[in-house]
């Protein structure tokens with residue numbers, strides 16, 4: 001659908017935009033049709049059935065048999081069907097937006113009063129700007145350092161709460177090179193309205209040039225490894241498994257058996273929790289001896305540590321996660337250029 005001649009929607013620049021615009025067009029059309037219909041009927045009936053004399057008494061429906069079951073059923077069933085379409089259609093888009101494709105490119109985001117901090121796996125970092133290649137599936141993993149923010153890109157029709165203490169994800173595939181607005185869409189303090197930024201969607205070559213132009217030292221996982229040494233994690237989490245704490249090699253994405261018999265998947269949220277709140281989930285066979293690192297590492301650093309744990313994870317973890325997440329669809333970018341899809 002092309003809204004060029006009716007500019008009530010923001011620019012359409014992601015894989016989701018056409019679907020959401022079509023759903024909105026349906027919602028607006030149905031609402032407008034019934035609003036006008038009801039308003040017209042009210043006015044017409046006010047004249048047609050007005051009281052014509054002081055002594056006039058209306059005829060009760062049932063005594064005359066004038067009520068119509070067919071009419072009652074019709075005006076109940078039609079709106080029911082119309083609203084079920086809204087529900088089904090909306091749910092389909094919601095599920096689509098909730099499931100990032102397995103080949104999605106990871107980018108980490110931290111919101112804080114009042115800025116967006118972004119880290120690319122290759123090590124590039126930016127503030128209030130996000131550079132991404134066009135026609136690639138992008139998955140953002142977001143968290144907040146303080147209060148709830150909300151990462152909102154109208155041109156992509158995506159909007160995700162950014163919550164302290166947990167990770168949320170958002171994915172999209174930008175379909176058009178250009179610059180787009182980024183907003184915080186959750187009131188987060190006095191400068192909430194200034195918590196804005198720009199998304200730069202670039203050609204693949206321009207993006208690669210941008211990535212290598214920043215002069216960044218080390219990828220996220222390399223920075224994470226350095227932290228792992230500095231913070232002394234390595235003294236207990238030894239790579240041969242002989243340390244006092246569980247070994248982290250081959251851990252990422254696997255099932256971990258906890259004290260008490262429960263299991264948990266070693267994903268980003270679990271590793272984050274184990275760093276800031278290590279005693280919440282204790283691995284079976286180990287003692288709860290790890291101190292908390294809350295306040296000692298920033299959210300950015302926790303993300304680097306997670307990337308390090310990911311980098312020493314099982315080789316098959318990515319493939320297994322891919323099988324779980326379902327087959328990637330709607331991804332001409334990766335299909336046209338498979339080599340790019342293999343980037344970690």
Ligand code: CUA
Pocket residue numbers: 111112114148149150184185186187188189192193195
């Ligand atoms: Cu951050 Cu509003």
